[in-house]
Amino acid sequence: MTSAAIAIIGAGLAGLTCARELTQAGRRVTVFEKARGPGGRLSSRRQLNSTFDLGAQALTAQHSDFAKQLRVWETEGCLQPWKGAGTLPSWVGSPRMSALTRHYSKGLNLVTATCISHLQATEDQQWSLVDTTGKIWGPFTQVVLATPANQALPLIDQASGSLKRQLSQVKEDPVWVAYFALQSTSLPTANCLQPASSYLRRATLLNSKPGQESELQRWVVEATPRWSQEHLDLPKGEAARRLFNIWANDMATELPSHPQLLDAHRWLYGSVSTHLQQGFLEDAEQQLFVCGDFCRGSTAEAAWQSGHELAQALRKTIQ
Ligand SMILES: Cc1cc2nc3c(=O)[nH]c(=O)nc-3n(C[C@H](O)[C@H](O)[C@H](O)COP(=O)(O)OP(=O)(O)OC[C@H]3O[C@@H](n4cnc5c(N)ncnc54)[C@H](O)[C@@H]3O)c2cc1C
Structure with a gap:
């Protein structure tokens, strides 16, 4: 039997973490990203024969599980330690910040340059995703929104009032x-x-x-x-x-x-x-889920943690 399909909207660190862990667990995952490449606020821009990190400048860890993940990325060659401004040890993407998310998205089913404009419920209680060109993707059993909270809100009209209320607190x-x-x-x-x-x-x-x-x-x-x-x-x-x-x-x-x-x-x-104090948000009845830095804080670590916690929870749901 094939596993239920999952759509993840947003290929920042939260969406990629969730996608990677679910893909490794054997789930069928497709990630949709409106930009030309993955990364979100960990992206870099090429100009004048050189690159500029325009979002996060350095990654630090408050918790041991993210510290362990940073060392794994260092071993895999996409991060290097750097003496930044703070007191915590910090790491930077090498040779630029976007190297991390390029590396992390390898092997994923990633659809770039595709901005999802809305979700449509299908007759058999699944979801189709409609992009801004009108193209319809799916069906998917579960949908994860891994965009900033303000960009997730307009996509979840059909979600429960409780999910929307929580999201609007961000x-x-x-x-x-x-x-x-x-x-x-x-x-x-x-x-x-x-x-x-x-x-x-x-x-x-x-x-x-x-x-x-x-x-x-x-x-x-x-x-x-x-x-x-x-x-x-x-x-x-x-x-x-x-x-x-x-x-x-x-x-x-x-x-x-x-x-x-x-x-x-x-x-x-x-x-x-203003962030939430929980790993992710869910509407279990509609099978809609939300992750992102704003669930746990305002840093790359918070984004990773949120994507990770949601993946752990989804691994236990429908196969
Ligand atoms: C200037 C700046 C400096 C920062 N400095 C640091 C720092 O030094 N250290 C640190 O730890 N953190 C820093 N941060 C914060 C860190 O970058 C973020 O917390 C983290 O990258 C957020 O990841 P995310 O996956 O939650 O969201 P994002 O990275 O925002 O990813 C969301 C993705 O969703 C995509 N998307 C949105 N809507 C749609 C749609 N409708 N369809 C398809 N795709 C869509 C977006 O294009 C984006 O790629 C900084 C942020 C900024 C802006």
Whole structure:
């Protein structure tokens, strides 16, 4: 007998973790991702012959099971230890953050560049997924939403009031990120800086990461959620220019007036400010499930933990 089919929407760390563990347990899993590749907020962008980590800069572990997983990824060659800013040991993707999720998604049935717009219940109590081009996928017995909470809500109209109520308690904030490359050699060379102003939450020198050495100094500067919210609708060139100026001011240093590259990216649901206190959400009657960083916190560890806990629970359900 073939096993029941599961659809997972979102190929960030939570969705990939859930997909991988269920696939290894012999379940038939298909992952749908709207971007061209997996990774979500662990992604990197290639520009000017080099790459910029635009989401998470470093992975740390508060709990022993994630610490063990980080060491497995290190052994498998997609992570390397890095001396970041905090006191906890940290790891970075090698040669860029997206190397982790590229590696982790190998062997999965992953459908990229496919944005799911809604779910349809079938006559035999299964689910079809409809993408934004109108294409219908399925049927699936179980559906997992592994997107930010704000992107999951519009997809689960049919779910119970309780699931929707819990999901709407999550608060996610935008994060503007500016990234730039400088010719200068006279800049501070600390790996990761806590900027002086209250507009920036972190500035990371990418060159200091193992495997990311380059002649140009490459920085990623993250605005605070507050600054990001107040400047939500800025054109990205303008956001990049303003964040670069704030950073230059914070660094109190002589800067070349024209960076070789200056750009920005806006994460609309970048950072979780109110999370749930449970591993995942479920509507058992409808066989709809939700996982993501916001279930347990606001970090890659929380995303992994949530995907892992949901996979453990689903392994015990219909085969
Ligand atoms: C700027 C920034 C810096 C950060 N720094 C750190 C850090 O240093 N350390 C750390 O541990 N964490 C950090 N984080 C947080 C960390 O990146 C996230 O907690 C984690 O990556 C979230 O994983 P996830 O799988 O829950 O969600 P996501 O990574 O957001 O994955 C969700 C996926 O769902 C896809 N999707 C959404 N809607 C649809 C749809 N309708 N159809 C198909 N696909 C869809 C998205 O494209 C995305 O790929 C940072 C985040 C940001 C934004």
